[in-house]
Amino acid sequence: MKLPHLLGNPRLKEALASLPPSGVGSAVLLDGPAGIGKRTAAADLAAGLVCPAENGPCGTCPSCKRALAGSHPDLIWLTEAEPGKGVKLEQVRQLRAQSFLRPSEAPFKVFVIPQADRLNPPSQNALLKVLEEPASSVFVLLCENREAMLQTVRSRCKTFRLAPLEQGELLDALRVRSTEPADRLQAAAAQAGGLLGRALDILSGQEKAGYAAARAFCASLGGDELGIFLACQELGKLHREEYADFCDESCRLLAGSVMQTGNRRFVDIFEYLEKQRAMLVQNPSVTALSGALAAFCGAL
């Protein structure tokens, strides 16, 4: 199997290279922050599963062409009811019924489930039942935060973690895709932490509110308590889904800071945000969470 459209990720590609389509297993989890290339990887993986070539996707056969155009009958992408909200319980139930149907022409039916970590526990349990059924289906789950998924679901999946691009690699990719001036490309590459999708969002002014808030919050941690307090106050304006984005992104940024500085305080805040992220499935008030975070950071 290969991932011809995914940039970088030499280790992942090497791991997949020795794997025939039948060796992928019935459930795959592609794990990594938003903008890292999970959808690109899933599209390649799905095409490889329906392509008759041994080391697919070949990219040229009718199966590949239809898979990459989104019109292959054995390849089903679940779509989020609302952007950022993940798929719904009803969709998971329908998926179960579909997974029992034989594939039309490929050896497998392939289901791609975006934002599997945003499924609530009842939906994850419904998904678990699907994964446990022996059927000629392969499920490709995408997630930003593995820890937000039930252990029972995670343990059923073969997990592949995607890696961010090197800075130079990211800049090269941006130069091909954007006509913005060099200094803007450099700035976006520096802010995006190796994530191509994120850099493109920053360039087009479409960065998600939760990610921008995470950058502001993490930057405030280097300053005084008033700055942290103000950053936390801004968090109170986020919607719940945006707060989940904020937690995921802050944890990613803090993990990077911990590696660079070894600062114990960053570890504490990281762990605190992971707890808040896990609590979000219970629909708490975002104002209460951001207030508690300010108190935890000593800014209240």
Ligand SMILES: [Zn+2]
């Ligand atoms: Zn092919």
